[in-house]
Amino acid sequence: MHEDFTEQRHAEEALHESEQRFRMLAEASFEGIALTEKGVVVDLNDQMAYMLGYTRDEMIGKLVMEAVAPESRDFVAEAIRSGRLEPYEHLALRKDGTIFPVEVRARTTQIAGRQLRVSAIRDITERKQAEEALRESEDRFSRLSMAAFEGIGISEEARSATLTTD
Numbered sequence: 549m550h551e552d553f554t555e556q557r558h559a560e561e562a563l564h565e566s567e568q569r570f571r572m573l574a575e576a577s578f579e580g581i582a583l584t585e586k587g588v589v590v591d592l593n594d595q596m597a598y599m600l601g602y603t604r605d606e607m608i609g610k611l612v613m614e615a616v617a618p619e620s621r622d623f624v625a626e627a628i629r630s631g632r633l634e635p636y637e638h639l640a641l642r643k644d645g646t647i648f649p650v651e652v653r654a655r656t657t658q659i660a661g662r663q664l665r666v667s668a669i670r671d672i673t674e675r676k677q678a679e680e681a682l683r684e685s686e687d688r689f690s691r692l693s694m695a696a697f698e699g700i701g702i703s704e705e706a707r708s709a710t711l712t713t714d
């Protein structure tokens with residue numbers, strides 16, 4: 549009986565140490581990290597709460613889908629259901645209703661006999677803005693080069709005509 553109690557105490561201590569390591573790693577991360585069970589947030593780091601505009605306490609117990617923009621909910625539900633391992637992007641929803649793009653990488657794991665999903669979430673707003681600015685710049689350059697090409701073509705015709713007549 550004493551051995552059972554000792555084993556249980558060691559297991560609890562190991563779990564506590566594991567939780568402390570997880571918390572330390574999660575807090576050192578630049579990304580938001582959430583731990584969910586059956587679609588409900590059971591823990592998260594401060595970065596995740598800040599990204600979504602909540603406090604940690606407000607997020608714990610909240611359905612994951614409440615932080616997903618309506619237009620992305622079916623896609624995210626399928627990614628969770630399928631246990632998707634590849635990173636994916638979707639639109640997230642802040643407490644104030646703001647919608648913003650995120651990139652997610654998630655894994656399902658067993659912790660203390662519970663099946664949990666650990667997700668690392670990155671706000672990719674700046675990346676998406678840079679991609680859009682690059683697309684716009686490429687479009688402007690393309691239009692400019694087409695206009696310049698047409699101008700060069702006319703100039704070359706005129707030059708050829710001048711050279712031929714001399």
